[in-house]
Amino acid sequence: MINKYKNQKGITLIEVLVVAIIIGIMLTLWSVSIAAKKAEVRDLKRLNDINELKGAMELMKNETGSYDRAFCDLTYVSSCVKKENSELKVFLPGIGRINDPAELRKSCGEGDNCTSSECNYAFTHLDPDDYQVLFHLEKGDERYGGEGCYRLSPLGINKVK
Numbered sequence: 001m002i003n004k005y006k007n008q009k010g011i012t013l014i015e016v017l018v019v020a021i022i023i024g025i026m027l028t029l030w031s032v033s034i035a036a037k038k039a040e041v042r043d044l045k046r047l048n049d050i051n052e053l054k055g056a057m058e059l060m061k062n063e064t065g066s067y068d069r070a071f072c073d074l075t076y077v078s079s080c081v082k083k084e085n086s087e088l089k090v091f092l093p094g095i096g097r098i099n100d101p102a103e104l105r106k107s108c109g110e111g112d113n114c115t116s117s118e119c120n121y122a123f124t125h126l127d128p129d130d131y132q133v134l135f136h137l138e139k140g141d142e143r144y145g146g147e148g149c150y151r152l153s154p155l156g157i158n159k160v161k
Contacts (some may be wrong), residue, residue, distance in 0.1 A: 039138040045101040049121065050135055050152050053057035053077060057131060060155075063091070066128040067154070075107055077121040077133060100135070108134035114149035115160060130154060 054077045061067050072080040080086050081096035089095055100120040108114035109122030122149035125132035133152040140146040149160040 035086055042101045042138050043137045043141060046137060047137055049098050050133065050157065053092065053098060055135065056088060059091045060087050067124050067131045068128050070126060072126060073124050074109060074123050074126065077123060108136060108149070134160065
């Protein structure tokens with residue numbers, strides 16, 4: 001009996017393994033790229049929130065003559081919504097939704113949370129002529145340095161060392 005399949009070539013186990021390894025490498029690179037893009041999107045949301053807060057604080061100061069009319073506690077920015085006498089709610093009705101997009105439970109204003117890891121936006125200073133809000137960026141962007149803790153004040157946004 002003649003073997004009619006003798007000269008036909010098939011796929012070897014090594015070829016299958018090489019293809020599987022290549023696909024694995026491609027999937028790994030793709031997932032790393034997606035994770036980096038998600039961090040960039042979260043940073044954009046953070047900067048959007050902070051700029052919205054800055055605008056509301058400036059409007060409040062212009063209208064009422066004082067930053068401390070926000071009557072916010074030195075904790076999460078979003079907690080201002082609980083203050084009945086807060087003027088900031090008038091100028092930023094969505095203040096209750098101003099939270100870090102990673103839904104972080106620790107406040108940037110507590111201990112070294114902001115300089116050591118990601119944290120939720122927090123007022124750390126509030127008086128008639130000044131305020132400070134700390135927030136954390138995962139990657140940063142071209143206007144600001146890289147990853148780290150940042151401070152919003154009437155003077156703008158600066159990186160905390």
